[in-house]
Amino acid sequence: MFDIKWIAANPEAFDAALARRGAHPAASSLVAMDEERRSVVAELNAVQEKRNGASRLIGQAKAQKDEDRAQALMAEVSGLKDRLAELEARERTLNEHLRTAISQLPNMPLDDVPEGADEADNIPYFRAGESEATRPAMPSLGFAPKEHYELGEAWGGMDFETASKLSGSRFVVLKGQVARLERAIGQFMLDLHTNEHGYTEVQPPLLVRDEPMFGTGQLPKFDGDFFFAGHGDGRLALIPTAEVPLTNLVRESMLSEDELPLRFTALTPCFRSEAGSAGRDTRGMLRQHQFNKVEMVSITTPEASRDEHERMLTCAEEVLKRLAIHYRVVTLCTGDMGFGAQKTYDIEAWLPGQDSYREISSVSVCGDFQARRMDARYRAADSKPRFVHTLNGSGVAVGRALIAVMENYQNADGSVTIPDVLRPYMGGVDRIGS
RNA sequence: GGGUGGGUGGCAGAGCGGUUGAUUGCACCGGUCUUGAAAACCGGCGGGCGCGAGAGCGUCUCGGGGGUUCGAAUCCCCCCCCACCCGCCA
Numbered sequence: 001m002f003d004i005k006w007i008a009a010n011p012e013a014f015d016a017a018l019a020r021r022g023a024h025p026a027a028s029s030l031v032a033m034d035e036e037r038r039s040v041v042a043e044l045n046a047v048q049e050k051r052n053g054a055s056r057l058i059g060q061a062k063a064q065k066d067e068d069r070a071q072a073l074m075a076e077v078s079g080l081k082d083r084l085a086e087l088e089a090r091e092r093t094l095n096e097h098l099r100t101a102i103s104q105l106p107n108m109p110l111d112d113v114p115e116g117a118d119e120a121d122n123i124p125y126f127r128a129g130e131s132e133a134t135r136p137a138m139p140s141l142g143f144a145p146k147e148h149y150e151l152g153e154a155w156g157g158m159d160f161e162t163a164s165k166l167s168g169s170r171f172v173v174l175k176g177q178v179a180r181l182e183r184a185i186g187q188f189m190l191d192l193h194t195n196e197h198g199y200t201e202v203q204p205p206l207l208v209r210d211e212p213m214f215g216t217g218q219l220p221k222f223d224g225d226f227f228f229a230g231h232g233d234g235r236l237a238l239i240p241t242a243e244v245p246l247t248n249l250v251r252e253s254m255l256s257e258d259e260l261p262l263r264f265t266a267l268t269p270c271f272r273s274e275a276g277s278a279g280r281d282t283r284g285m286l287r288q289h290q291f292n293k294v295e296m297v298s299i300t301t302p303e304a305s306r307d308e309h310e311r312m313l314t315c316a317e318e319v320l321k322r323l324a325i326h327y328r329v330v331t332l333c334t335g336d337m338g339f340g341a342q343k344t345y346d347i348e349a350w351l352p353g354q355d356s357y358r359e360i361s362s363v364s365v366c367g368d369f370q371a372r373r374m375d376a377r378y379r380a381a382d383s384k385p386r387f388v389h390t391l392n393g394s395g396v397a398v399g400r401a402l403i404a405v406m407e408n409y410q411n412a413d414g415s416v417t418i419p420d421v422l423r424p425y426m427g428g429v430d431r432i433g434s
Numbered sequence: 435g436g437g438u439g440g441g442u443g444g445c446a447g448a449g450c451g452g453u454u455g456a457u458u459g460c461a462c463c464g465g466u467c468u469u470g471a472a473a474a475c476c477g478g479c480g481g482g483c484g485c486g487a488g489a490g491c492g493u494c495u496c497g498g499g500g501g502u503u504c505g506a507a508u509c510c511c512c513c514c515c516c517a518c519c520c521g522c523c524a
Contacts, residue, residue, distance in 0.1 A: 041484050045493045052493085055505040059452040074504045081504095254444050254481095256462090379444070383463070385481075 001372035002102055004034045017108035020115060020334040030101060037094040044087040051080050103214070104221060107369040109334045110343045116333025125329040125345060127310075135317075138326045138350055143412045147353035148403040149284035152178055154414055155433040158285070169282065170274060170289040177432040178402075181418070182292070184425035185405065186267045186398045189294040189319050193395055197315045199265035199296055204245030206268060207236035212248035215374035216392075217340035217366075227271045227289075238271035242295035243392040250299050251374035255388065257381055261308060262299040265395065267292060285399050286358065292398035298391040301378070302368065305389035309365040313345050316361045316395045322421045325404050326350040328357055342367045347396065353407040360400045363393030 007014045011027035018026060054077040061070040114123050152158025157178030163171040174182055193199040207229055213219040218226065218240060227238040239245060246264045255262075270293050281287035296315060300308045313329065320327045332344040341364035348357035368387035371377070377385040409417045415434035418426050426432075 038484065041493085045484060048493055051504080056453065058504050062452075070504080077504055256444075379462085383479080385444095 001369060002105065002108075003372070004030065004098065004102065007031060008034060014108070018105065020109055020113075021106050021337070022117070022335055023106065026101070026105060030098065033094065033098050033101065037091065037098060040087060040091050040094060044084070044091055047080055047084055047087060051077055051084065103373070106337075106339045107217075107342050107366060109337065110365075113337070113343050114331060114333045117335040118333075119336045121333040122330040122336055122346070123333070125331045132328075135328070136321060136324045136326045139352060139408050141352060141410070141412075145352035145355075145407060145410060146414065147284060148351075148406040150353070151406050151410055151414055151416060151433065152285075157433070160284075167289070170287065172285050172288060177426075177429070180426060181405065181416075181422070181432065182398060182402050184422045185401045186292055186294060187425050188322075188422055189395060189398070189401075190265065190267045192319060192322070193265045193294065193296060193315060197263075197265075197296075197318075199263040199315075202242075202246060202249070202264045202266045204239075204242060204249070204266055204268065206239050206245075206271075207231075208239060208244055208248070209234075209236060212244050212251065212374075213237050215248050215251050216244050216370050217338075217373065218244065221339065224275045225273055227273055239268065240272045241270050241293065241392075241394075242266040242268040243297060246295060246297035247299075247370055247390050247392060248374060249297075250376040250388065253376060254385060255299070255376075255378035257301065257378055260299060260301055260378060260388070261304060264297045265294060267294045267398070269293075285403055288399060291400075294395045294398060296363075296393045296395045299376070300389045300391065301380075302386065302389050305365050305367065305391060308389075308391055309343065309345075309363065312391055312393045312395075313347075313363045316347055316363055316393050319396050319401070320347065320349060320360070320404075323401070323405060323419050325408050327360070332362075338362075338364060340364070340366045340369050342369070349400070349404040349408075351404060351407045352410070358400065358403075360404060361394040361396040364391065366390045366392070 002014075007027055008031045011031060014027045015025035018024065054073050058070050058073045058077075061067075061073065114121065116122065149158055149160070152174075153160070155176075155178075157174060157176050159173040159175065160171075163173045166173075190201060194201045210219055213226070218237075226240050228235040229238060237244075245268075246266055249264060250262065269290055271290050274287060274289060277287060285291075296312055298305075298308050298312060317327070317329070327347050327349045330346050330348065332341075332346055337344050344362055344364040346359050347361040347363070349360040350356075351358050367389055370390045371387040376388050376390070378388050380386050405419060405422070406416050409419060411417060411431075411434075413434060416432050418430050418432065423430055
């Protein structure tokens with residue numbers, strides 16, 4: 001969601017930003033709509049002023065018991081009603097159209113986001129002084145690695161067949177030590193972010209109204225990507241990510257500057273219909289309708305959001321460093337970014353079984369894009385209300401972390417060694433599946 | 435599922451047809467006092483939109499929409515949401 005005044009003042013920059021995201025120019029039509037709207041508002045205000053002035057005089061005349069004068073004024077002003085109703089209706093319609101049009105447009109990329117069409121154009125990201133060497137090394141297994149589902153199915157810890165009897169494809173039943181390992185990974189990450197990274201643990205609702213989904217940008221454009229549960233005459237969405245409830249924690253509110261930044265984290269199930277990815281990643285746990293994820297959300301001032309973005313990335317990276325899983329970070333190019341993002345880093349974990357890097361976390365800064373949709377503001381030091389900035393990042397996806405642990409820590413006999421940091425959560429077990 | 439009460443400014447909480455955008459308290463900002471701070475006292479202080487270079491002016495806004503009226507936070511209708519009680523249930 002954008003400020004129409006900004007668009008009107010910077011039409012070329014706005015269209016250029018849209019072009020970078022592969023969208024058609026929109027500034028001139030939006031500005032035209034806004035001009036029409038403003039002319040209606042101006043006329044409406046003038047008519048209202050006339051009516052209000054007369055009503056005030058009528059009140060005075062009545063108070064002075066001057067009934068004749070009151071009647072004369074009433075006759076004069078009553079003719080304004082139709083015009084008023086018409087102008088009010090037009091204003092409302094124009095407002096709605098403008099809002100609808102603007103709410104369909106994706107966020108504008110920051111200047112340092114690389115140009116590109118799709119994921120092939122994403123570029124590796126390193127901080128100053130950093131390199132591959134500063135990240136956990138690739139494992140040298142010395143045998144042909146298996147994929148996670150081959151390992152899991154072999155010892156009955158992952159059951160896709162039974163899951164499909166219950167729920168169809170893209171579901172899994174985890175059992176025994178695999179189920180426990182999944183739980184251990186989630187607990188470990190949640191503890192890390194709450195104990196060491198300053199995030200407040202939250203258990204949010206998993207079903208939300210349409211309004212929060214609009215607030216974070218999932219709706220209205222991507223209705224088909226989610227599950228909805230009927231509720232009374234309406235529906236509630238099953239959250240596709242905890243970003244939705246966590247970010248909307250501050251919706252329609254006026255925060256004070258000294259309580260920022262706010263940092264929230266949650267371990268929740270996420271539900272996605274995966275409507276657009278039929279046939280992709282159909283085997284295994286990589287792409288499921290339901291998966292657990294630890295999410296981080298920060299609410300900051302506009303000045304602080306860029307630094308917070310870098311900070312949040314390091315929080316997510318720390319998970320993989322402690323698990324000692326090799327990964328890389330890429331800056332998403334303009335064509336691969338999500339709808340609400342100004343800039344996004346993806347963390348891709350190395351999966352030996354797949355012989356490739358796969359996304360395990362995505363960390364985005366959204367500027368005031370979501371804040372405008374949610375009406376989330378704070379009172380700045382000069383006491384003026386300003387929109388907050390919002391950020392979200394996975395820290396990290398639990399299901400995919402489970403895959404990464406299993407594939408990276410697999411042994412030649414098909415067993416999996418438990419990473420050191422997870423052993424306390426596994427009751428001291430150091431190896432499963434043997 | 436049955437019943438009742440309620441949605442007002444950052445928060446709390448009055449108002450219930452006519453200069454009421456709204457008493458008051460808290461919070462916040464400025465000032466006096468003080469070595470400093472607190473307290474006390476004085477003053478200021480909602481948000482959106484439009485016009486304007488600006489000071490400012492106008493307008494909308496008391497959950498949302500519609501209606502009655504010259505005029506609605508106040509009256510009527512519909513919807514949404516919240517709280518409480520009863521029943522049922524983890």
